[in-house]
Amino acid sequence: MNRWCFRDFDARTAISGYTVLMKRILLAAIAAAFTLPTQAGFAVDQISFRRDGQSRQAVGKIVVESQDGGVLLEDRAGALWAIQPGEIIERHSDDKPFKRWDAAEIATQLNAELPGFRIHNTSHYVIAYNTSQDYARWCGSLFERLFLAFSTFWKQRGLALDEPPGPMLAVVFDTKQNFARYAQDELKEATPSIVGYYSLRTNRITMYDLTGLESLPKTGRGTSAEHINRLLSLPQAERTVATIIHEATHQLAFNGGLQTRYADIPLWVSEGIAVYFEAPDLQSRRGWRSVDNVNRVRLADFQQYSARRPADSLESLVAKDDRFRNTGAAPHAYSEAWAFNYFLLHKRQEDYVKYLKVLSAKLPLRNDEPQERLDEFRRAFGEDLQKLDTEFMRYMGTVR
Ligand SMILES: [Zn+2]
Known part of the structure; x- marks a missing residue:
């Protein structure tokens, strides 16, 4: 198995989804053609539309609207709908303020969508699962610890994240086979080596019960939180657990206001941050005391690349x-994205945080040209890329 494939998948999905959207909604001369609704009074829109021969309905707030009537709508569960003008049958809007669903409303929707699944709630997550309750609890506790570590990390660096606008969703399947069937349906792509993914469109994490991994000892599944922790702390599970954390980190970045879905966030930033957080210490109750530690796997690969x-x-x-x-x-x-984030967070933290704030203001469906990206980068870190690169490589030479 190519262990990079599943990890890169979220990025490729984001890009391909993004590209499709760009092609379908953006049309040719894009940026100026878009109008944004006023932030203050987001009304609730109801759009009936026809897709793949079926009538559908989306209810929510309009995030972006093109002059020809194409829309990007966010529904009450937080999913995004890109609807083409030619697909729209009917559209109503009222002046009620848009409100995301609460945990109970989300649970009702998930129960209807996934018959046979149960729901586990935590402070910030709604987890639908058809595996053991212990495993769902283990996931909830992992996500909440990550949530705390992620918010604290940025707060300590002068970047206070927003409270998520609604509960964050995760779907946990009992087996790899059931997960793969669902993932293939959703992603329209074969997903044999993926263990989990975050979807920018649905805003959900989807994964399966990792205690059933073939590489792990068969000592019974999901019998207690301690047992799950012990099992998933084994070295052979490290990269797999890291993938789940990586995906959950993307979800946090997009729900805490650090990044906006479908905005043109450079992948060295969005992936670099996810990679930065990916390895937890499951044995420690706090789980992410070591967030600032060197990611050994990435460092080794970067050193190899450096040659x-x-x-x-x-x-x-x-x-x-x-x-x-x-x-x-x-x-x-x-x-390299991990290494560069590591360098910036250790040596150019203030500039990096300022740069992240600039990126966090980016609007959905506006694409930056390479030159614009470089200009924005130079405004944050200085004109001389060569000099920065020398500093970066010199510093990485000292990281052990
Ligand atoms: Zn990623």
């Missing part, structure tokens, strides 16, 4: 997302 790293590596990482989309180049792109 033949092209002179324009940093520029190519910053200006475009191509390296992350190319299966052959992606592992090194992820490692």
Whole structure:
């Protein structure tokens, strides 16, 4: 199994979803053609539309509307709907303020959508599961610890995140096979090596019960939180658990206002941050005391890459997302993104946080050209990329 594939999948999905949207909604001369609804009085829109020969309805707030009538709508569960003008049958809007569903309303929707699943609630998550209750609890506790670690990490660095606008959703399947069937349906792509993913469209994490992993000892599944912890702390589970954390980190970034879904956030930032958080310490009650630690797997890969790293590596990482989309180049792109985030967070923290605030203001469905990305980057970190690159590589040479 190529262990990079599943990890890169969220990025590729985001991009392909994004590209489709760009093609379908954005049309040619995009940016100026878009109007944004006023933030203050988001009304509730009801849109009936026809897709794939079926009538559908979406209810929620309009996030973006094109002049030709195409819309990006966010529904009450937090899912995004890109609806083309030609698909719309009828559209009503009222002046009631838009409100996301609460945990109980989400649970009702999930029960209807996933018959046979049960619901586990935590402070910030609604988890639908058809595996053991212990495993659902274990996931809830992992997510909440990550939530706390993530918010605290940024707060300590001068970036206070927003409270998520509604409960965050996770769907946990009992087996890999059931998960794969669902994932293939949703992603329209074969997903044999994926263990979990975050969808920008639905805003959900989908995964399966990892205690059934073939590489783990068969000592009974989901018998207690301690047992699950012990099992998933084994070295052979580390990368798999890391993937789930990686996906959950994306969800936190997009729900805490650090990034906006369908905005053009450079992948070296969104993936770099997810990679930065991915390894928890399951043995520790606090789980992420070690968040600032070196990611050994990524460092080793970066060191390997460094031996033949092209002179324009940093520029190519910053200006475009191509390296992350190319299966052959992606592992090194992820490692370099981790290393560069590590460098910036340790040596240029203030500039980096300022830059993240600039990115967090980016609006959905507006695409930056490579030159705009580079200009924005230079405004944050200085004109001389070569000098920055030298500092970066010198610093990474000292990281053990
Ligand atoms: Zn990712």
